[in-house]
Amino acid sequence: LALKGSNYAGLLERHRIHTKNVEHILDSLRNERIEVRLVKRREYNEETVRWADAIVSAGGDGTMLLAASKVFDKFKPVIGVNTDPERSEGHLCLPVRYTHSFPEAIQKLYRGEFRWQWRQRIRLYLEGTGINPTPVDLHEQQLSQEQHSRAHINERFQDQKSDVSGPHLLPVRALNEIFIGESLSSRYVCLLENFKSCKPSFKFSLHRASYYEISVDDGPWEKQKSSGLNVCTGTGSKAWSYNINKVAHQAVEDILKIAKKHGSLNMPLNMELVQKVTNYYNESLLYNPEEPKMFFSIREPIVNRVFSSSRQRGFSSKVCVRSRCWDACMVVDGGTSFEFNDGAIASIMINTDDALCTVLLEE
């Protein structure tokens, strides 16, 4: 790492800080004679979740997503402590001050100086031809693309007799969002030569548009081509969805200038108004994590003779997507992925049974 110019010393320091913060949480809990089991990422599983009365995630927002991913019990509280405040925004965690004074958080919990916050989550049904593979047990290492595909094809053909293509409820609940898009291959070649002219041995398309059909709230199916579809929760409205949809100060200024000129408007166009409009617009993209509604966004929609996009985004209760992709997937919270190729149909919705129980401490 150091050879590459990476900040190895910085990484080591952050690890030290994290470890110290974890110790602090452990000590605080054990001082209250609360039995604590410390598990790392790879040991964390549903059995551990069942054993616990509550789960504390020690890390950043990513660790919270991982912690939540194994919790399916609406009444199992998950509390996030941000042990890496320099690096993580900690949207899903307790305010940063509790990281160094966790006993204070514990006292508030004892005294009832908090309220439950049920963060709604998204569930996924999958159906269609060719989506009924038996589980392929892959190790936590990289298979070659070829080996991986072969494994799937073999399984799929073996299972054709029991081809039950009714909707399957996938064993995941999205706390942030579901993202659907073409898989992007890592097959690339570094072809730099010092002295000779370079001959790329193969080319590939890194950015491939995703083709699919979408139906919102049981509305008519619409063919679309875009850089992907994001369906988020109130929790996720602050995450990737926000970055997809927010407008830049610069763009708002340009739009208002054009409107002023073309509408022959008598508009006092100053920085204050631009900032106000930008902030209000961007804030309207966020909503309460407890609201049982989803927000869908189409990323970089391609509009031409064939494809249309009546609405680029909006709230909905249900989104159905029919894949017309070659090599796409559905990604849950940036962490788990499901194959989603031509012929597969996904139904996406919120069920309040799936909510995640978290806490909001009184301030």
Add this chain to the structure above:
Amino acid sequence: LALKGSNYAGLLERHRIHTKNVEHILDSLRNERIEVRLVKRREYNEETVRWADAIVSAGGDGTMLLAASKVFDKFKPVIGVNTDPERSEGHLCLPVRYTHSFPEAIQKLYRGEFRWQWRQRIRLYLEGTGINPTPVDLHEQQLSQEQHSRAHINERFQDQKSDVSGPHLLPVRALNEIFIGESLSSRYVCLLENFKSCKPSFKFSLHRASYYEISVDDGPWEKQKSSGLNVCTGTGSKAWSYNINKVAHQAVEDILKIAKKHGSLNMPLNMELVQKVTNYYNESLLYNPEEPKMFFSIREPIVNRVFSSSRQRGFSSKVCVRSRCWDACMVVDGGTSFEFNDGAIASIMINTDDALCTVLLEE
């Protein structure tokens, strides 16, 4: 394909149409006693380009990009014929009517009823530690990620004695754009089980933000985190760049509504104004392919305590990027990719020597 529900008959038909269109072009040229060599994608190389006086690409815009990618001679005309009008917009090709009446195009060329159009292209310099691999000759098939990395590491260490890290001019010229971003891995697992609960064997992050530093027109370096950086030409301003930057009718309407309310403006807000503003804004994203200037866009910039983004997009003569990425690349015209990891510095600019010679027929 048919088993998957794909439109095999449709694919076959498009291939038939394409083949017929290619025959028409060949016949038209040979009728004029012009010597024609028909080459497919894999046979097309710089030797073929040298042999020809001009190159006709028969396909869609993608084929034009491929054709252009082997041409480094400013005076070697490249003419695109859109043999797949149902599927390709044909921005880089002659108007669609010449696809079926190519002799008409030939006559115009003979009579001088055309003008030369020099489409500016972008060149790339690369420098920094760890970017001096000897060429790795990879076959046109998929290596496992592991095999690929090992190959690169071996080559890199062998070459450490001759570690010349001065700027290398890469042997590519971007006709549309350079895109810089984190490689997105295709390591995913399909984990759907019919009856049992699913245990994902491994997880990965499909959407990883790209970290880098950017300096525009030799300005101050700025740390950024985003979904990637796109630097395009006038030609490319109609392509991916357009989809990144265009605003939706819906967003303009929302912005104007907010401005009207918060600015207490007396603005007649009707659909006509919204449409006008939307069109004008989006049209302003396009510019003449012959202009020797680049347009950079930052895709989904992440703005927080650490990262800022003073300008999300703009015109420039020079863009320098220093990678802080783990596993990123620079992708040229969606077709060729170069490793661009932590420590590498890219300098991106237009040199009019690199222009591609195309034709604009008089109408």
